[in-house]
Amino acid sequence: MVNVLVTNLPYLLRGALVTLWLAVIVVTVGTLLGTGLGVLATGRSRILRMAITVYIFVLRGIPVLVVMFLGYYAFPALGVRVNAYVAVGVAQIVYVGAFTAEIVRSAILSVHPGQVAAAKSLGMRRAAILREVLLPQATRIAIPPLVNNALTAVKQTSYASVVGAWELTYAAREIVERTLASFQIFLGVMAIYFIICYPLALLARWYEKRLAVSH
Amino acid sequence: MTDYLAQTAVLLGSLWPKLVDGFLITVAIAAAAAPLALVFGLVLLAPRMDARAFISGPTVAFIELMRNTPLLVQIYLIYFGLPVLGLYPSEFACGVAGIALQHGAFLVETYRGAIESVGARQWDAARAIGMGRFTAFRTVIMPQALIKILGPLGNQLIVLAKDTSLVSAIGVMELTMTGKLAIERSAASAEVFVTIALFYLAMTTAIGGAMRLIEYRVAGRS
Numbered sequence: 001m002v003n004v005l006v007t008n009l010p011y012l013l014r015g016a017l018v019t020l021w022l023a024v025i026v027v028t029v030g031t032l033l034g035t036g037l038g039v040l041a042t043g044r045s046r047i048l049r050m051a052i053t054v055y056i057f058v059l060r061g062i063p064v065l066v067v068m069f070l071g072y073y074a075f076p077a078l079g080v081r082v083n084a085y086v087a088v089g090v091a092q093i094v095y096v097g098a099f100t101a102e103i104v105r106s107a108i109l110s111v112h113p114g115q116v117a118a119a120k121s122l123g124m125r126r127a128a129i130l131r132e133v134l135l136p137q138a139t140r141i142a143i144p145p146l147v148n149n150a151l152t153a154v155k156q157t158s159y160a161s162v163v164g165a166w167e168l169t170y171a172a173r174e175i176v177e178r179t180l181a182s183f184q185i186f187l188g189v190m191a192i193y194f195i196i197c198y199p200l201a202l203l204a205r206w207y208e209k210r211l212a213v214s215h
Numbered sequence: 216m217t218d219y220l221a222q223t224a225v226l227l228g229s230l231w232p233k234l235v236d237g238f239l240i241t242v243a244i245a246a247a248a249a250p251l252a253l254v255f256g257l258v259l260l261a262p263r264m265d266a267r268a269f270i271s272g273p274t275v276a277f278i279e280l281m282r283n284t285p286l287l288v289q290i291y292l293i294y295f296g297l298p299v300l301g302l303y304p305s306e307f308a309c310g311v312a313g314i315a316l317q318h319g320a321f322l323v324e325t326y327r328g329a330i331e332s333v334g335a336r337q338w339d340a341a342r343a344i345g346m347g348r349f350t351a352f353r354t355v356i357m358p359q360a361l362i363k364i365l366g367p368l369g370n371q372l373i374v375l376a377k378d379t380s381l382v383s384a385i386g387v388m389e390l391t392m393t394g395k396l397a398i399e400r401s402a403a404s405a406e407v408f409v410t411i412a413l414f415y416l417a418m419t420t421a422i423g424g425a426m427r428l429i430e431y432r433v434a435g436r437s
Contacts, residue, residue, distance in 0.1 A: 061373075061416040063380035066391055066408060073398060074405040151283070158285035162384045169288055182295035190284040190292070197283035 004181040005188040012185075015171030016192050022085070022167060023154040023196070026092045030153065031146065033093060034100020039130070041105040052101060059098035064156050067091045068163045084165040092160075096153045103149060107142035108134050140211060147204035151197050158193070168192060223406050230397050230407065237393030238414050244307070244379040244389060245418075248314040249372060255319030260326050281320035287381050289313045294385045310382030318375050325367045329360040362433055369426030373419045380415070390414055 041052040059067070071091030075082045082090075111134050119129045161170035172189040176182050262274040281289070290313035297304060304312075333356050341351035383392035394411045397403050 058412075058416060061377075061419040062412045063377035063391070063415055065380045065383070066394075066412050066415060069391070069395065070405060070408040070412065073408060077405045155283075155285040158287045159381065162287070162381075169285065169291075172288070173291070176291075176295055180299075182292065182299055186288055186292040186296065190280065190288055193284040193288065194280060198279065201279070201283055 002184060004179050005184040008175045008179070008185065011175065012168065012171055012189060012192065015166070015168035018166065019157050019168040020196065022089060022157045022160065026089060026096055026157065027150045027153050030093045030096025031100050031150070033097040035104050037097060037101040038104025039108065041101060042108045056098045056102050059095055060102065064092065064095045065159045065162060067095050068159060072163050084160070084163060088160040088163050088165050092153065092156060096149065099149050100146065103142050103145045104138065107138035110141055111137045144204045144208045144211070147200055147207070151200040151204070154197055154200070155193065226401070226403050227406065227410055230403065233393055233397065234390065234410060234414065237388060237390040240387065240389040241379050242418070244311055244314070244382055244387070245376045247311045248318065248379070249375055251311065251315035252318035252322055252375060255315055256322030256326055259319060259323040263323050263327060278320045278323060281317050286313060286317045286378055287384060289317055290381060290385060306382070306385045306387045309385060310387055314375060314378055318371060321371055325364060325371060329363040330356060332363055333359045365426065365430040365433060369423060369430070372426065373422050376418055376422055377415065
């Protein structure tokens with residue numbers, strides 16, 4: 001019974017490697033993009049603030065799968081030929097970016113305004129206030145939700161298989177179609193995802209606890 | 216440009232009835248899965264908070280497995296796994312079950328967090344004035360926990376509404392699947408998914424608004 005899983009494990013692990021690659025790129029670029037936008041969302045430009053607010057509102061309100069399909073069909077419609085990985089990758093980066101921006105924005109806003117007033121009265125400039133006062137405190141608050149955000153992004157890479165990008169879940173479906181061993185294969189795949197995701201969950205929880213103690 | 220707009224309008228007009236049908240199926244999936252998830256979370260609550268490790272241990276293991284693996288794979292496991300056991304539920308039922316199971320696992324942690332945040336002092340005080348365990352939970356802990364639950368509950372329901380799109384992967388003709396087929400069978404393209412995105416945005420915004428209204432009412436009453 002378990003044999004099916006063992007013989008197909010190398011193929012699944014190759015899929016897991018693609019999943020990991022996709023996840024690392026999406027999480028890294030998405031988090032960087034979202035952090036930048038989150039900082040700008042607390043800035044002085046009103047137009048920029050409004051634009052970012054709309055971006056966050058729209059993206060958070062629609063399913064990531066729909067954004068992936070949108071990316072998949074929008075690139076060719078604009079006359080750009082890209083493969084499925086680029087289409088779903090860009091779509092996911094934009095999606096993760098919106099969630100990250102909201103986390104970073106609210107973390108910065110949660111720092112007591114008295115801190116900014118104090119920094120200003122010391123004669124600190126805006127950039128210095130952001131770098132020395134706001135970001136260090138906001139980072140501590142933002143880390144647990146950002147890690148959970150990354151965890152969600154890892155799980156969401158599996159949806160790329162629906163749009164046609166080959167990765168772990170796609171590989172699993174191929175094997176199940178061939179062997180009909182749905183339980184062994186899908187439970188095995190769940191185990192692989194769990195091994196990737198659970199450490200992230202533990203990390204977020206550990207950091208949250210540490211924050212609670214230090215307050 | 217005007218040509219393009221006119222063509223797109225005609226195209227979307229012809230697809231409109233199908234999209235509305237798909238949207239109604241999407242709403243039906245969410246409407247079926249949400250109460251099931253809320254109840255399943257409640258069912259898990261007692262074994263999750265049980266002091267005996269042989270009860271809480273397996274419950275925690277199940278919850279963590281559901282929370283840390285993709286919903287899509289869980290839906291596949293149900294849809295392709297149950298026939299092996301001789302059960303042939305519909306695609307719709309498999310999708311609803313998958314969504315309810317994962318969201319129930321997320322909700323039980325939300326419930327637990329809210330109950331624990333009310334604090335042991337409230338519990339001790341209620342017991343000290345002679346309340347039974349059930350009365351203390353019903354009249355002291357639960358009303359306070361309820362207020363704290365509403366915010367995260369609303370967020371979870373929005374995620375649930377968006378997750379209904381995954382049911383398209385097993386062939387249910389909901390909104391996302393309708394869009395995919397429309398593009399494969401007609402001259403339509405990305406415009407269809409822009410329209411679909413707006414449908415989802417309307418649904419999640421409505422849920423968010425409703426939850427905020429309820430939160431406002433409940434908070435105002437206490």
